[in-house]
Amino acid sequence: MAVQISPSILSADFARLAEEAKAVGGPGGADWLHVDVMDNHFVPNLTLGVPVVESLSRATDTPLDCHLMIEDPDRWAPQYVEAGAGSVTFHVEAAAAPVRLAREIRAKGARASMALKPATPIEPYEDLLPELDMLLIMTVEPGFGGQAFLDIMLPKIRRTRELISKHGLELWLQIDGGVSASTIERCAEAGADVFVAGSAVYGAEDPAAAVRALRATAEQTVATAGWACAH
Numbered sequence: 742m743a744v745q746i747s748p749s750i751l752s753a754d755f756a757r758l759a760e761e762a763k764a765v766g767g768p769g770g771a772d773w774l775h776v777d778v779m780d781n782h783f784v785p786n787l788t789l790g791v792p793v794v795e796s797l798s799r800a801t802d803t804p805l806d807c808h809l810m811i812e813d814p815d816r817w818a819p820q821y822v823e824a825g826a827g828s829v830t831f832h833v834e835a836a837a838a839p840v841r842l843a844r845e846i847r848a849k850g851a852r853a854s855m856a857l858k859p860a861t862p863i864e865p866y867e868d869l870l871p872e873l874d875m876l877l878i879m880t881v882e883p884g885f886g887g888q889a890f891l892d893i894m895l896p897k898i899r900r901t902r903e904l905i906s907k908h909g910l911e912l913w914l915q916i917d918g919g920v921s922a923s924t925i926e927r928c929a930e931a932g933a934d935v936f937v938a939g940s941a942v943y944g945a946e947d948p949a950a951a952v953r954a955l956r957a958t959a960e961q962t963v964a965t966a967g968w969a970c971a972h
Protein backbone atom coordinates (compact mmCIF):
# COMPACT_ATOMS: atom_id res chain seq x y z
CA MET A 742 0.00 0.00 0.00
CA ALA A 743 1.68 3.21 -1.17
CA VAL A 744 1.36 5.86 1.48
CA GLN A 745 3.58 8.93 1.14
CA ILE A 746 5.64 10.88 3.65
CA SER A 747 6.37 14.59 3.20
CA PRO A 748 8.76 15.96 5.87
CA SER A 749 8.16 19.63 6.64
CA ILE A 750 11.28 21.76 6.45
CA LEU A 751 9.66 24.21 8.87
CA SER A 752 11.33 22.11 11.58
CA ALA A 753 14.66 21.94 9.73
CA ASP A 754 17.67 24.23 10.12
CA PHE A 755 16.98 27.03 7.61
CA ALA A 756 20.71 27.85 7.42
CA ARG A 757 21.39 24.34 6.07
CA LEU A 758 18.32 23.70 3.93
CA ALA A 759 20.12 21.78 1.15
CA GLU A 760 21.73 19.38 3.65
CA GLU A 761 18.48 19.02 5.56
CA ALA A 762 16.70 18.12 2.30
CA LYS A 763 19.34 15.51 1.51
CA ALA A 764 19.05 14.05 5.02
CA VAL A 765 15.57 12.72 4.22
CA GLY A 766 16.00 12.02 0.48
CA GLY A 767 17.31 9.06 -1.49
CA PRO A 768 15.97 5.50 -1.87
CA GLY A 769 13.34 4.63 0.72
CA GLY A 770 13.35 8.24 1.91
CA ALA A 771 10.82 11.04 1.72
CA ASP A 772 8.41 11.04 -1.22
CA TRP A 773 8.12 14.82 -1.06
CA LEU A 774 9.69 17.71 0.77
CA HIS A 775 6.99 19.87 2.35
CA VAL A 776 7.76 23.57 2.04
CA ASP A 777 5.67 25.84 4.27
CA VAL A 778 5.32 29.30 2.73
CA MET A 779 3.93 31.80 5.27
CA ASP A 780 3.37 35.51 4.73
CA ASN A 781 2.60 36.80 8.25
CA HIS A 782 -0.89 37.79 7.04
CA PHE A 783 -2.81 34.59 6.36
CA VAL A 784 -0.92 33.07 9.34
CA PRO A 785 1.02 34.83 12.11
CA ASN A 786 4.43 33.61 10.94
CA LEU A 787 6.87 34.40 8.14
CA THR A 788 9.05 31.85 6.37
CA LEU A 789 10.28 31.88 2.79
CA GLY A 790 9.27 32.65 -0.77
CA VAL A 791 9.84 31.95 -4.45
CA PRO A 792 13.66 32.45 -4.55
CA VAL A 793 14.23 29.90 -1.78
CA VAL A 794 11.95 27.38 -3.50
CA GLU A 795 13.89 27.91 -6.73
CA SER A 796 17.22 27.22 -4.98
CA LEU A 797 15.85 24.25 -3.06
CA SER A 798 14.47 22.65 -6.21
CA ARG A 799 17.98 22.75 -7.69
CA ALA A 800 19.51 21.35 -4.49
CA THR A 801 17.39 18.21 -4.12
CA ASP A 802 15.91 15.46 -6.30
CA THR A 803 12.99 15.07 -3.87
CA PRO A 804 9.95 16.82 -5.38
CA LEU A 805 8.75 19.91 -3.55
CA ASP A 806 5.29 19.98 -2.00
CA CYS A 807 4.68 23.72 -1.47
CA HIS A 808 2.00 24.63 1.06
CA LEU A 809 1.06 28.27 0.59
CA MET A 810 -0.24 29.78 3.82
CA ILE A 811 -0.54 33.18 2.19
CA GLU A 812 -3.11 35.72 1.12
CA ASP A 813 -3.80 36.11 -2.60
CA PRO A 814 -2.65 32.63 -3.70
CA ASP A 815 -4.37 33.33 -7.05
CA ARG A 816 -1.53 35.73 -7.77
CA TRP A 817 1.41 33.80 -6.26
CA ALA A 818 0.75 30.06 -6.72
CA PRO A 819 1.72 29.95 -10.43
CA GLN A 820 5.12 31.41 -9.53
CA TYR A 821 5.80 28.45 -7.23
CA VAL A 822 5.16 26.06 -10.13
CA GLU A 823 7.64 28.06 -12.23
CA ALA A 824 10.10 27.91 -9.32
CA GLY A 825 10.07 24.10 -9.54
CA ALA A 826 7.38 22.88 -7.13
CA GLY A 827 5.89 19.51 -8.07
CA SER A 828 2.76 20.15 -6.02
CA VAL A 829 1.24 23.47 -4.97
CA THR A 830 -1.34 23.74 -2.20
CA PHE A 831 -3.42 26.87 -1.72
CA HIS A 832 -5.89 27.55 1.09
CA VAL A 833 -9.54 27.68 0.04
CA GLU A 834 -10.10 30.36 2.71
CA ALA A 835 -7.65 32.64 0.86
CA ALA A 836 -8.35 31.85 -2.80
CA ALA A 837 -10.63 34.15 -4.79
CA ALA A 838 -11.22 31.59 -7.57
CA PRO A 839 -10.16 28.11 -6.41
CA VAL A 840 -11.30 26.26 -9.56
CA ARG A 841 -9.53 28.66 -11.89
CA LEU A 842 -6.42 28.50 -9.71
CA ALA A 843 -6.37 24.67 -9.56
CA ARG A 844 -6.69 24.57 -13.38
CA GLU A 845 -3.86 27.06 -13.77
CA ILE A 846 -1.55 25.08 -11.47
CA ARG A 847 -2.28 21.89 -13.42
CA ALA A 848 -1.88 23.62 -16.78
CA LYS A 849 1.55 24.84 -15.70
CA GLY A 850 2.55 21.25 -14.94
CA ALA A 851 2.25 20.77 -11.15
CA ARG A 852 -0.19 18.86 -9.00
CA ALA A 853 -2.99 21.10 -7.72
CA SER A 854 -3.93 20.85 -4.07
CA MET A 855 -6.35 22.71 -1.81
CA ALA A 856 -6.07 23.05 1.97
CA LEU A 857 -8.74 23.41 4.65
CA LYS A 858 -8.08 24.98 8.05
CA PRO A 859 -9.49 23.04 11.01
CA ALA A 860 -12.74 25.05 11.15
CA THR A 861 -13.40 24.81 7.39
CA PRO A 862 -15.80 21.98 6.49
CA ILE A 863 -15.26 19.75 3.46
CA GLU A 864 -18.92 19.48 2.43
CA PRO A 865 -19.26 22.81 0.54
CA TYR A 866 -16.32 21.77 -1.66
CA GLU A 867 -17.48 18.30 -2.71
CA ASP A 868 -18.06 19.43 -6.31
CA LEU A 869 -14.55 20.90 -6.54
CA LEU A 870 -12.76 17.66 -5.69
CA PRO A 871 -12.39 16.44 -9.33
CA GLU A 872 -10.43 19.64 -10.05
CA LEU A 873 -7.77 18.65 -7.51
CA ASP A 874 -4.91 16.18 -7.27
CA MET A 875 -4.72 16.41 -3.49
CA LEU A 876 -6.75 17.76 -0.60
CA LEU A 877 -4.94 18.86 2.56
CA ILE A 878 -6.76 18.70 5.87
CA MET A 879 -4.94 20.72 8.53
CA THR A 880 -4.78 18.85 11.83
CA VAL A 881 -3.47 21.93 13.70
CA GLU A 882 -4.15 25.63 13.21
CA PRO A 883 -1.68 26.62 10.46
CA GLY A 884 1.29 28.78 11.37
CA PHE A 885 3.69 26.82 13.53
CA GLY A 886 5.35 23.43 13.84
CA GLY A 887 5.36 21.37 17.01
CA GLN A 888 1.66 21.78 17.91
CA ALA A 889 -0.50 18.99 19.31
CA PHE A 890 -2.53 16.95 16.81
CA LEU A 891 -6.25 17.86 16.79
CA ASP A 892 -8.13 14.59 17.25
CA ILE A 893 -11.38 16.39 16.40
CA MET A 894 -10.22 16.42 12.75
CA LEU A 895 -10.53 12.63 12.45
CA PRO A 896 -14.24 12.67 11.48
CA LYS A 897 -13.47 15.21 8.71
CA ILE A 898 -10.69 12.94 7.38
CA ARG A 899 -13.16 10.02 7.43
CA ARG A 900 -15.90 11.98 5.64
CA THR A 901 -13.42 13.16 3.00
CA ARG A 902 -12.22 9.61 2.37
CA GLU A 903 -15.87 8.60 1.91
CA LEU A 904 -16.39 11.39 -0.65
CA ILE A 905 -13.24 10.32 -2.53
CA SER A 906 -14.54 6.73 -2.69
CA LYS A 907 -18.10 7.80 -3.55
CA HIS A 908 -16.87 9.76 -6.58
CA GLY A 909 -14.17 7.23 -7.52
CA LEU A 910 -11.51 9.95 -7.48
CA GLU A 911 -7.75 9.52 -7.66
CA LEU A 912 -7.37 12.27 -5.11
CA TRP A 913 -4.63 12.10 -2.50
CA LEU A 914 -5.64 13.00 1.04
CA GLN A 915 -2.89 14.78 2.94
CA ILE A 916 -2.85 15.70 6.60
CA ASP A 917 -0.54 18.19 8.24
CA GLY A 918 0.10 19.04 11.87
CA GLY A 919 1.07 16.98 14.89
CA VAL A 920 1.77 13.86 12.83
CA SER A 921 4.06 11.54 14.80
CA ALA A 922 4.65 7.89 15.63
CA SER A 923 1.81 8.14 18.14
CA THR A 924 -0.80 9.85 15.88
CA ILE A 925 -0.12 8.57 12.35
CA GLU A 926 -2.00 5.32 12.92
CA ARG A 927 -5.26 7.14 13.77
CA CYS A 928 -4.90 9.35 10.68
CA ALA A 929 -4.16 6.44 8.35
CA GLU A 930 -7.06 4.46 9.77
CA ALA A 931 -9.38 7.43 9.14
CA GLY A 932 -8.33 7.67 5.47
CA ALA A 933 -5.24 9.87 5.06
CA ASP A 934 -2.57 8.65 2.64
CA VAL A 935 -0.06 11.53 2.47
CA PHE A 936 1.51 12.55 5.78
CA VAL A 937 3.34 15.78 6.53
CA ALA A 938 5.62 15.55 9.54
CA GLY A 939 7.92 18.32 10.75
CA SER A 940 9.11 17.93 14.32
CA ALA A 941 8.65 14.13 14.26
CA VAL A 942 11.20 13.94 11.42
CA TYR A 943 13.60 16.85 11.91
CA GLY A 944 13.46 16.60 15.69
CA ALA A 945 14.56 12.96 15.49
CA GLU A 946 18.19 11.89 15.89
CA ASP A 947 18.00 10.13 12.50
CA PRO A 948 15.48 11.95 10.24
CA ALA A 949 15.69 9.30 7.48
CA ALA A 950 14.93 6.53 9.97
CA ALA A 951 11.99 8.57 11.29
CA VAL A 952 10.58 8.79 7.73
CA ARG A 953 10.92 5.02 7.29
CA ALA A 954 9.25 4.32 10.64
CA LEU A 955 6.31 6.64 9.92
CA ARG A 956 5.83 5.04 6.50
CA ALA A 957 5.94 1.51 7.91
CA THR A 958 3.29 2.31 10.53
CA ALA A 959 1.01 4.06 8.02
CA GLU A 960 1.37 1.30 5.41
CA GLN A 961 0.53 -1.38 7.93
CA THR A 962 -2.54 0.56 9.12
CA VAL A 963 -3.83 1.30 5.60
CA ALA A 964 -3.40 -2.34 4.60
CA THR A 965 -5.91 -3.35 7.27
CA ALA A 966 -8.17 -0.27 7.19
CA GLY A 967 -10.31 -1.35 4.26
CA TRP A 968 -9.94 1.69 2.01
CA ALA A 969 -7.54 1.88 -0.94
CA CYS A 970 -4.85 4.47 -1.68
CA ALA A 971 -5.19 6.19 -5.06
CA HIS A 972 -1.42 5.80 -5.66
Ligand SMILES: O=C(CO)[C@@H](O)[C@H](O)COP(=O)(O)O
Nearest residue numbers: 751883884886887919939940
Ligand atom coordinates in the same frame (compact mmCIF):
# COMPACT_ATOMS: atom_id res chain seq x y z
O1 LIG B 1 1.87 23.78 8.01
C1 LIG B 1 2.38 23.52 9.07
C2 LIG B 1 2.16 24.38 10.23
O2 LIG B 1 1.32 25.40 9.84
C3 LIG B 1 3.10 22.25 9.18
O3 LIG B 1 3.63 21.78 7.96
C4 LIG B 1 4.10 22.09 10.29
O4 LIG B 1 5.40 22.33 9.88
C5 LIG B 1 3.98 20.70 10.81
O5 LIG B 1 4.84 20.55 11.87
P1 LIG B 1 4.63 19.39 12.94
O6 LIG B 1 3.29 19.61 13.56
O7 LIG B 1 4.71 18.10 12.18
O8 LIG B 1 5.77 19.59 13.89
